[in-house]
Amino acid sequence: MEKRLKEGLEELAENPVQWGCQLAPFTSFGIGGPADALVQVESGEELNNLLNFFVDNSLAWQFIGRGSNLLVSDSGFSGVVLLFGKALSQIEILSDAKSVDIRVRVGAGCSLARLLNWCTDNSYSGLEFAVGIPGSLGGAVVMNGGAWGGEIADIIDSISVLSYHSGAEHLERSELDFRYRVWGNQGTGEKKRIVLSADICLKPGKKEDIQRECREYLAQRKVKQPKGTRNAGSFFKNPEGDSAGRLIEASGLKGKSCGGAMVSPVHANFLVNTGEATAKDVYKLMDIVIRQVKKDSGVHLFPEVHFL
Numbered sequence: 001m002e003k004r005l006k007e008g009l010e011e012l013a014e015n016p017v018q019w020g021c022q023l024a025p026f027t028s029f030g031i032g033g034p035a036d037a038l039v040q041v042e043s044g045e046e047l048n049n050l051l052n053f054f055v056d057n058s059l060a061w062q063f064i065g066r067g068s069n070l071l072v073s074d075s076g077f078s079g080v081v082l083l084f085g086k087a088l089s090q091i092e093i094l095s096d097a098k099s100v101d102i103r104v105r106v107g108a109g110c111s112l113a114r115l116l117n118w119c120t121d122n123s124y125s126g127l128e129f130a131v132g133i134p135g136s137l138g139g140a141v142v143m144n145g146g147a148w149g150g151e152i153a154d155i156i157d158s159i160s161v162l163s164y165h166s167g168a169e170h171l172e173r174s175e176l177d178f179r180y181r182v183w184g185n186q187g188t189g190e191k192k193r194i195v196l197s198a199d200i201c202l203k204p205g206k207k208e209d210i211q212r213e214c215r216e217y218l219a220q221r222k223v224k225q226p227k228g229t230r231n232a233g234s235f236f237k238n239p240e241g242d243s244a245g246r247l248i249e250a251s252g253l254k255g256k257s258c259g260g261a262m263v264s265p266v267h268a269n270f271l272v273n274t275g276e277a278t279a280k281d282v283y284k285l286m287d288i289v290i291r292q293v294k295k296d297s298g299v300h301l302f303p304e305v306h307f308l
């Protein structure tokens with residue numbers, strides 16, 4: 001990056017810019033090369049200034065949450081990677097009428113785990129389905145993350161977003177096109193919306209009930225999902241009326257490996273990093289799985305994981 005741009009970025013960023021920052025530690029896969037720069041953003045205003053700077057200077061940028069649904073290439077990212085710091089991870093009660101919905105504003109950088117702990121401590125029910133999902137609230141909005149028949153769209157009231165094209169916007173639930181593991185109107189390029197916060201609706205509950213439900217879900221995850229290897233959760237989206245894991249298993253691919261990447265012997269829809277996997281290993285394995293499943297069952301699998 002040119003010296004002029006480096007100086008401009010350092011001037012705009014509240015936190016120290018991390019130059020040549022390895023991205024692998026920022027992902028659950030533990031895979032990926034360096035970004036030219038990484039900036040931990042602390043406010044909407046800072047983000048707005050940065051987006052303007054990137055567009056004005058034709059600088060590539062990408063946003064990441066907690067990297068739990070992300071495969072970063074071995075060559076890393078030629079541009080600036082943004083993520084949210086503590087100031088954009090706050091939890092604030094908007095209304096707590098006890099008998100009706102409790103509305104809570106949550107910074108997009110807040111982890112689902114922290115939010116769920118907070119809900120449990122306050123006996124607020126509604127987020128139990130998300131126990132064990134290792135992402136941020138912002139990532140869960142973009143992915144419409146879900147499990148056990150629940151999804152983030154069920155509890156969203158509205159969201160605050162920012163984009164270069166439209167600036168700050170507050171979008172009501174009715175304006176949000178949530179589908180299976182996708183928020184359809186996030187936009188791309190200069191219109192790409194970054195989620196700053198979400199207002200969610202919870203119900204008054206009993207702490208013991210919330211804890212019991214979470215324990216039950218976690219126990220099922222423990223049995224069904226691989227342990228001790230790094231991964232990004234379900235790698236492929238489930239095709240309508242079927243499960244990607246069932247199709248991959250039916251193709252005899254459990255345990256199939258490419259370099260350090262392997263189709264988990266525990267759950268076939270988990271591609272895991274057994275230790276030293278490269279992104280190239282995972283792409284190759286993904287390709288083998290897609291081809292074999294297409295050949296055996298005629299179904300084309302699409303990745304749920306995002307690529308950087």
Ligand SMILES: Cc1cc2nc3c(=O)[nH]c(=O)nc-3n(C[C@H](O)[C@H](O)[C@H](O)COP(=O)(O)OP(=O)(O)OC[C@H]3O[C@@H](n4cnc5c(N)ncnc54)[C@H](O)[C@@H]3O)c2cc1C
Pocket residue numbers: 028062063064065066067068069070108109132133134135136137138139140141142143144145146147193194195196231232233234306
């Ligand atoms: C062990 C394991 C289990 C999992 N189980 C589940 C599960 O049961 N259900 C499920 O749905 N998922 C599951 N996942 C996948 C993942 O945790 C979710 O998709 C999660 O919502 C991703 O959030 P993140 O913050 O990690 O997003 P990232 O992986 O960092 O990013 C994903 C995408 O969202 C974008 N993004 C992130 N934050 C923002 C933001 N604030 N504004 C705009 N764009 C943003 C990124 O640019 C990227 O395109 C699992 C993953 C693992 C490793």
